[in-house]
Amino acid sequence: MELLMALVIGSMFAAGTYMILRPSLIRVVLGFGLYSNAANLLLIACGGYSDALQAPFLRDGADGYMDPLPPDIILTAIVISFAVGALLLIVSYQVYVDHGTDDPENLPRDPLS
């Protein structure tokens, strides 16, 4: 299970990195979407994910219990990445409207101009 998770997380980070390096703002935003979800999967893996463990509070005498904290962290991280993702989409759209291009290379260089 852990090997599979590691492969999935690694691929998602690779894909996210590829997207962030594309010369297009909308792809950059999507790349961050991949990044944040890969990080959330990493958190699940950190919680010691396996089929043998039970959810806490359900049954006495199980072999072991899942750690309830990582899902908790993931929930918070999802909410935050959702908010930042929404903001990124709005800002990238506004840049497109302002400058008529989605390619960062074509934007004016000096930030004060």
Place this chain on the structure above:
Amino acid sequence: MNRWLILPVLVPFLTAVLLALLNGHPRLERAVNLVSCAGLTVFVYWLLGHVDAHGIQAMVIGGWFAPWGVAFVADRLAAIMLCLSMSVGTVVLVYTFFTVEPRQERYFFHPLLQVLLLGVNWSFITGDLFNLFVAYEVMLLGSYGVMMVGASKPQVRQTMAYIAINSIGSTLFVMGCGLVYATLGTLNMADIAQRSAQLTGERAALVTAVSMLLMVVFALKAAAFPVFFWLPDSYPIVPAGMNGYFAGMLTKVGVYSLMRLFVLCFRQPGAELVLEVLLVLSGLSMLFGVLGALCQWEVRKILSWHIISQVGYMLMGIGLAASGADVAQAGVVASIFCVVHNMVVKSSLFLIGGIAGRISGSQKLSEMGGIAGLAPGVSILFLVAAFSLAGMPPFSGFIAKFVLIRAGLAGGHGVVVFVSVVTSLCTLYSMSKIWNYAFWHAPSVSAPLGRYRAMMLPTAVLVLSSVLMGVVAEPFLRLANDAARDLLDPRAYQEAVLLPIPEPTTAQTSRLGGVP
């Protein structure tokens, strides 16, 4: 158990909500914002006195005792940072009354400022690593909003880049939190200090590797070498006045986090590797920051590059914590004093830059000139702040650098000390460049273009604080000394946070009739 510790977070939160509801009544908004900031400033100074007299204060949230629940902790360092955050915030707020545009106020400038304060205060007072991440995100969202307020084209475009770079940092931060939890089984800072100290062998090396990831996150936030490229482009577009708060506070939150985690928390064998890396990065940050400043011709850009070199000084103090006990103590004291001095001076320089821009109608050195004749008062403020930044006696910068260099020599780190001295000289040269072109040359305008006198009052408050810290350094150094001692020896911190769990009373048992 001190319930008042929630105030530095609760007051900005409630004020932000109230100000959002009051949108469209600028006078009322300004009044509410100022009363809130000033009131909280008074409280955090009381808190600093209280912590200094009665030891570290802690509270746990929602009845979940540490290390399970989120703890809010105010030790001396956190209280000092809160005092600075609120003082600089209040001063900058008064300054923005003269610079903020009606359009920016209509687009929720005041609530966004409070969200920024909320995030900054929260990151200082929290005693939990994941909670620190949440505080960072609140702070960042507030800073995105303030940076973009009014939404001019350059603002929006530069904010896009700023959000992108910080999103990468946030992703690494979440991963760091998860990996710390996976390797140590805790996120409470006091508990991290306790558990990491017991590690040996491979586990210790693993935690060191994980902590390296967090180091990258905070170095990015602090704009240290090599991850500083976002800063000189971003800060100049922040609305005038608010760039003083950004310059003074936001990078220092990164420095504070490095101090908190790598001096207090991570104590496994081999942890000093991170500090040694920081020491190398500090020298490079000083050098690259000041060299970047030398080839700029725009006041805000020059000052932004200087932030990077000044962060180098603070990191150098933290890096010295890898040496023996006395050097570590002196290094952390120097680092704390550098942070305090720099927040005040850096903010004041940005505010002075704003006034100079108001007088001559430009921020480009080639289009400025003669401000010394047009506004003598402003030039005196600039001279004091610039000398203080470059480390000239009798101002706070001299004390900060003196303590730092003495610690560096005691630790035998000649190269870094040499770099820091060279950087100081280059800083002086860079400041004299601003002086020559903006304040000295032939006047570019016959009379000041804008009204600026009222803006000098908040600026003067900051400049005078720097003079005060230089002339009456003793109490400040004493406080920094005690703060550093609490960081290097975590026992007092742990005793305050990891409370003995009280016996449940009948009122405390859960409503389901089970165990509390």
